[in-house]
Amino acid sequence: MVSSLFSSLLLFTVGVLSGYAPVPAICPNGSLVRPASGLSDKEETYRVARKAVADVNLKAWLTKTNPGFGTDDLPTVALTSSGGGFRALLLGAGVIQGLDGRDSDVSTSGLFQGLTYQAGLSGGAWLLSSFAGNNYPTISDLRDNLWGQAFQDSLLDPEVLLAAEAYIKVVDDILLKDAAGFHTTLTDPWGRLLSYELLEGKDGGVHTTLSSITKLSNFTSHAAPFPVITSLGVKTWLGECLPGPNATTYEFSPYEFGSWDSDVSAFMKTKYLGTSMKHGKPVTTVCTEKYDNLGYILGTSSTLFNELCLSLPPPANSSTSLDNILEEIINHAHEVTTSDEYATYRNPFYEYVSSTATPNVANNVTAQKSLSLVDGGEALQNNPIFPFLQPARNISVIIVNDNSADTSNNFPNGSEILTTYVQSFNHNLTRMPFIPSVETFVSEGLNQRATFFGCNDTSKVTIVYIPNFNFTFASNVPTAQLAYPKNETAAMIANGVEMASQGGNECWGTCLGCALMMKTGQALPDECTSCFENYCYYGS
Template structure:
């Protein structure tokens, strides 16, 4: 999850939006959504499987990934057979900058372009990569810059941007043109679109996450489909998650059984039974009714910084509870922020999207008249991890994606010392039954996690469950640096960033432990039915959790 620091956010945003409007160069890439001609194909489909485009990418990426997996396995241990190869995925948790930097180290340790350790090359064998909140900052920065190495991002972008945090009032004016941001948001509002705190927040994040001088004002999630590493199927398919808040029921923040929404380069939507539909990401922002556009279509709404802000919007719950006091400092701050743009309402705390599924009945949907999302003209989305599911696993349990092995990097701050304790992945296991997701392996109670030290070292879940995916659980741990940094820490020196990333490499290599590469290969290959190296027997004894 992100950080609960609304006082800082209010001060920052009031500084931004109180500024006089600047002039935006309308010939340059703009944050403002655009009118566009609608495509010939339908803009909404039932969630009966993958879209044609995602399925084509999955197949092509799997072919590339298989070759990389063969090479990594043979180099790791020549006894591995590679006649049948599983589909491998990666999940990057939330946790603010802690998750972003630690998760970056995990990727670096998997990326053959950027490291020479026992796990180097496995990133090239991954077909899907999901993320939320701080993990979404990492993934959108990685994907939005056409997948450079982590070393390149850290040196060329993050070092200065995160050292002088754009969310820290003391650093105001260091790197950003705040007047332009204010004007961009005012122009979006004047174009007929709702603007909220998350518009400002997402634009500020853009200056940390994207290398463009304007902070990625014109970079959209759907534009990734034209990037060279994507078109060559050289990278995993990215998925960002957020949760829906049922504000029409008076709900401030989503509960554990909340609707999970996915953002990917091709589509936005949800597999959950109360939506069970998808729409092209490129046309987010289009006014829809019954699955059809009301008039013209909209493009450029899926700004990648706005989506990163959506997935890390933890402010909603805190803001909502304080709005009941009209004299609170927060309400006063919000008035200063937004009164010049529009009349303040509770919707300003959420990332707002026109509901593509308004009055649409999916053939796979299970209607619920008590809280029918299809009756709402807009969706209010928040941080993907606020409902105690800080690891975005649900998208990778979908049978259509055919994931066999999932590497889960958990950077949650569950304990008072900001370490994970298994509660987040346990909630995912419990809630998987409510979402009819049958491939989640058994996860033990938190007491067991702590008693057996599963929250401090790598663990394989699902070892003896042939019908479940295998989860390789990699919790945040102190190998070379005290990486249990508070989620509220808003800036990191370049030395701290480097230390966090280096410790992330240690997490994925388990401190460079001898034989770990083979054991990880054993986990990847355990359910293929092929003869495994003899070393796998001791690996499973050490790392498998058996119920």
């Protein structure tokens, strides 16, 4: 008992010294883990409250856009931001700006205030983390007061990093987390360096955790969509380096971490990630807090270091020199091994049998003491759509902003959303609408303009697909570009605004409203007929 108290005191002291290292905490009353039988009470409470706020704003936007819309019954709308490094972050930010009534004056301005959910993956997770973690400022504010200078003088440039004070602080953070008994990996310094560019506050927002977002004013007032970040699990115990096509999709939200997938089908309270768990209960009376450092979460959603185990060229989001520096940082704590190529989490579901899981005869995820997570887009699903196909969230329309680099010239070609459609069958997600082949996608130009999928099928969600297109700027910037001059940051965001408004098309606002409302049974403007002809994909 004395030894346990001493250890907890030591870990607490280490955590306070670091700001990054996890710290011991008193375990809360009640269970930390639950089966995935629906939404948590807290998310459901937020969802209901946010939907009420969103409905008021969505009605106002629809009425402003076209008075022909009936607005008695309104859909639940979500936005997804794809991966693609800083290209995806900046273009996705422009899309948000083009939807945000506080920050733009285009046909789509005000629709963001009508969203109930928002998800991000990899570069899209950087965007969502910076947006939510800084209490939902405008994109203009982030551009002018944080991103502009930070992206220009990027710490991901080895020459800048080695000369920066932040380098020593990141090394200290890793040493102290390791000393606290938590194995550090390449994702730790990766996430810490990204935080200096994405999060406000001392030492790159080192004290910001994902669960701390619940205390921010725009969250407590339900003024923002509920945020979800995704990542994929790798079955390293089978010798796999990469997530397979049926890899477990994990969700991080301010309230919970877990998966709806049948091999886990359970969720853990985000605030207590890092706690040693067995059978759904803490192993000791001491839990862990601060493992959910937001930098570590956004780093988890974008970590590609596992690709090194295949002896492939370096991951697209980092140079060899940066890889070497990150390895040197980890080497201060311990010798780097292949396990350090993943974001590592103590498995909250270790030997936990969820009442909603499908029993596996062998190699069950729940038999592992730790989870190895990687970039959410590695299995060719670069758009975080799966969370919004879950029936419990009751989402009717998903706006999918795809900034993937599928082609040799770094534009999307539909392959990512097609993979999501194909894999939805293997995950028992029945609400994904039909998506055509890549050949059809490209030949019909669906990768260069907005498209509505799921038209007229009330059993499916409606997807409003908005791909990267170079309206005003050469927006096909390589994913490997890690530094942006201020003028290029501004130009990329401005191009994203054009993507949201479809190049300022005067009919687009009404057509987007038609897509949102087509399955509600409400009155539609006469213009919707031509909108559906122009934007709906009816092939099957």
